[in-house]
Amino acid sequence: MKTIELILSYYIKFIALFSSQKAAEVTFKLFQKTQPRKMLADEVEFYATTEHYTIPSSIEPIEIYTKGDKKGEVIFMLHGWNSNLARLGRFVEILADEGFYCVLFDMPGHGRSSLSSTNLKMNSIVFEAVLENINPQKEFSVLTHSFGSMVASYTLARNNHNINQLFFLTTLNQFEPFFKELKSRLRLSENLLKRIIDMGGDLLEEPVTDLIVKEKVKKLNYKSISVFHDKFDKILPHSYSELLVSEVPNAKLFSYEKIGHSKMLQNKQLLADFEKLVKEKRPVQMLQGALI
Secondary structure, eight states: OOHHHHHHHHHHHHHHTTOHHHHHHHHHHHHTBOOOOOOOHHHHHHHHHSEEEEEOOSSSOEEEEEEEOTTSOEEEEEOOTTOOGGGGHHHHHHHHHTTOEEEEEOOTTSTTOSOSBOOHHHHHHHHHHHHHHHOOSSOEEEEEETTHHHHHHHHHTTSOOEEEEEEEESOOOBSHHHHHHHHHHHTOOHHHHHHHHHHHHHHHTSOGGGOBHHHHHHTSEEEEEEEEEETTOSSSOHHHHHHHHHHSSSEEEEEESSOOSSGGGGOHHHHHHHHHHHHHTOOHHHHHHHHO
């Protein structure tokens, strides 16, 4: 156990001596803390050179970044945990070149957000605000990395949308295992873990056990889903994507070896496969427009 985790474990146990509820609240708050890494030079440049504007939301003002043909198909792009929108820059270039209108935003507690913590509910509220602002009048697509797949599926399953393509750059299967991992790392009691999970369910207005990506995807009206995942991913097991693809319709899994969880976003082979796929699935109206 890392020193900081050991200290937190004793701290939480000390609080629990006086109030299990308070200990649960403290732990739940810690679970929502983000630790974004320092942005790389190309990420800073992406922010500086991409069109953007601000909209209000109940969480915080949202900076929406866009690139591509405003008349083209909208594609919403959601980054992962402890990441930022600019990490998806390589995919933005490919999609914009193919006529898509790329829409990106930093989730609360990430990128250039002014917050230092977040949760699925907050991220969903922000995504809904972006959806409402862009207000696509026809079917749109969605690209996500890691945690973004949960945010997207949770949000979209609560509304009726016509979705063209879903692109998942890895996917988590469900939230419950992360709570259990927290229990192991901080040596939490079963009672304390139950309180924390119940708090998560109250916040999200549904049991944490129901937060399963594949079940949310089954509720969506989409045409195809393409999933990209490293067989040796150390953050999210490849089996998560295998399970998703085996149970939802019109799904295809692209598997790789040793390209990493975050480094995959710059992997040349994956980017080449993605570009080929986008060209193959390019909407007929885009091709027609190119010939005029």
